[in-house]
Amino acid sequence: MHSSDAVREGLIPLLPRLRRLARALAGQVADADDLVQVVLERALARSAQWRPDAALDKWVFAIARNAWRDELRARGRAQHLFAPEEVGETVADAGAARPAQQLELAQALATLPPDHREVVALVLVEGLSYDEAAALLEVPVGTVTSRLARARGTLQALLGNDA
Amino acid sequence: MNTIDDDTLQAYVDGELDAAEAARVEAVLAQDDALARRVRQMCALDAQLRAAFDPVLDEAVPAHLSALLQAPAAPATKPAARFSVVAGGRGAHPASHRAPRRWLMPGAALAASVALLAAGLWWWQSGSSLVRTQGDRQFATGTLARALDRELASEPDAQAPVAIGLTFRAADGHICRSFTVRTPPVRAGLACHTTAGWELPVLGPSVPAETGELRQAASGLTPAVQAAIDARLRGNVFDAQQERAARVAGWR
Known part of the structure; x- marks a missing residue:
């Protein structure tokens, strides 16, 4: 089988997880699905680079993280990517009413620097191990754990869970 | 210290x-x-x-995204909606795990055959005892018990003789895992961790012969297993992280 077929077919069952990761990274539903579209196009274009002995999910998650970083750069960090007024749209986009707690969570996540947000998305939302996240981000494991600890501290402080 | x-x-x-x-x-x-x-x-x-x-895992995947993954020469009879497959385990229903048959392309079928052959060899070498009976209760033993102890659904091994499906904590507090024995005779079941080992409240034939889809077998969700899960499930099915944590904790 051609590698592009293997990648294409392998990605189908990964779509829900890819969308979850994108949502955790990008926040808004529309942004997240735009990100997923970019990721799928890149993955298909680069399918020859995927080695069948490598886990396809980690491979495509790395593409997703890099595409998200590219998107952040393109928009400019100073721009309003996660500005507070947009957080309201995040909730409205989801269609269903959500508890206020989740609005606060979206706002709290939006304050995290990208370095922290991506470890939260990969380890806490997607459930990767420290080793897997470190390999994907191409940083030492200690960097993953320290970013994760600081991100948790920030989130707990913002969410008022640290009382 | x-x-x-x-x-x-x-x-x-x-x-x-x-x-x-x-x-x-x-x-x-x-x-x-x-x-x-x-x-x-x-x-x-x-x-x-x-x-x-x-909850994103349970959302239908937008058609424009699924469409990107369609085969270039896809048959015209294939509706895009069939790709709205829910993966990731939690809250999934057996019907949504049903994969289009098209997934089993010739190459994949060949790989699956090789896997089955390898699994068959393993079966032959290891003996066929995967179940021990104690009174009127059945327990996993041998390779099945080892797979239940060690394998993670989040890190599936296509070559492994036992595929793990869902892991969750039952209402009685025990951790249960659905599984499929890939080696013939293919069987699906539910195992719950007790002090006496992995008890098997359900173990039966897996794939209906007319589908023969390995992917469906891998989900391990036969009606009997699904019913057993429904009867026990309290809260959510474990995600990858909870599954790993449960393994660390010895499935207690």
């Missing part, structure tokens, strides 16, 4: 410690209210994150 540094505490929450280290942390937590409270705070935050993002 009696203190736990921050990195270790976080690694404990994230299921990154081995059983011995985790036990040491737990011993200290039992004596240290402040540390125990920090663990609860971390777990609460993790639960909040999962509650916010896991």
Whole structure:
């Protein structure tokens, strides 16, 4: 089988997880699905680079993280990517009413620097191990754990869970 | 020796410690209210994150995204909606795990045959005893017990003779895992961890012959298994992180 077929077919069952990761990274539903579209196009274009002995999910998650970083750069960090007024749209986009707690969570996540947000998305939302996240981000494991600890501290402080 | 540094505490929450280290942390937590409270705070935050993002797994995938993954020469009879496959385990229904037959392309079929052959060889070498009976109860033994102890659904091994499906904590507090024995005779079942080992409340034939789809077999969700899960499930099916943490904790 051609590698592009293997990648294409392998990605189908990964779509829900890819969308979850994108949502955790990008926040808004529309942004997240735009990100997923970019990721799928890149993955298909680069399918020859995927080695069948490598886990396809980690491979495509790395593409997703890099595409998200590219998107952040393109928009400019100073721009309003996660500005507070947009957080309201995040909730409205989801269609269903959500508890206020989740609005606060979206706002709290939006304050995290990208370095922290991506470890939260990969380890806490997607459930990767420290080793897997470190390999994907191409940083030492200690960097993953320290970013994760600081991100948790920030989130707990913002969410008022640290009382 | 009696203190736990921050990195270790976080690694404990994230299921990154081995059983011995985790036990040491737990011993200290039992004596240290402040540390125990920090663990609860971390777990609460993790639960909040999962509650916010896991529902995405159950959403229908937008058609324009699924369409990108269609085969270039896809038959015209293939509706895009068939790709709205829910993966990731949690809250999934058996029907949504049904894969289009087209997934089994010739190459995949060949790979599957090789896997089956390898699994068959393993079966032949290891003997066929996967179940022991104790009174009127059945327990996993041999390779089945080892797979239930070690394998993670989040790290599937297509070559492994046993495929793990869903893991969850049953209403009675025991951790249960659905599984499929890939080697003939293919069987699907549910195993619940008890002090006497992995008890098997359900074990039966797996794939209806007319479909013959390996992928469906891998989900392990026959009607009997699904019914057994429905009867026991309280709360959510474990995600990858909870599954790993449960393994670290010895499935207790």
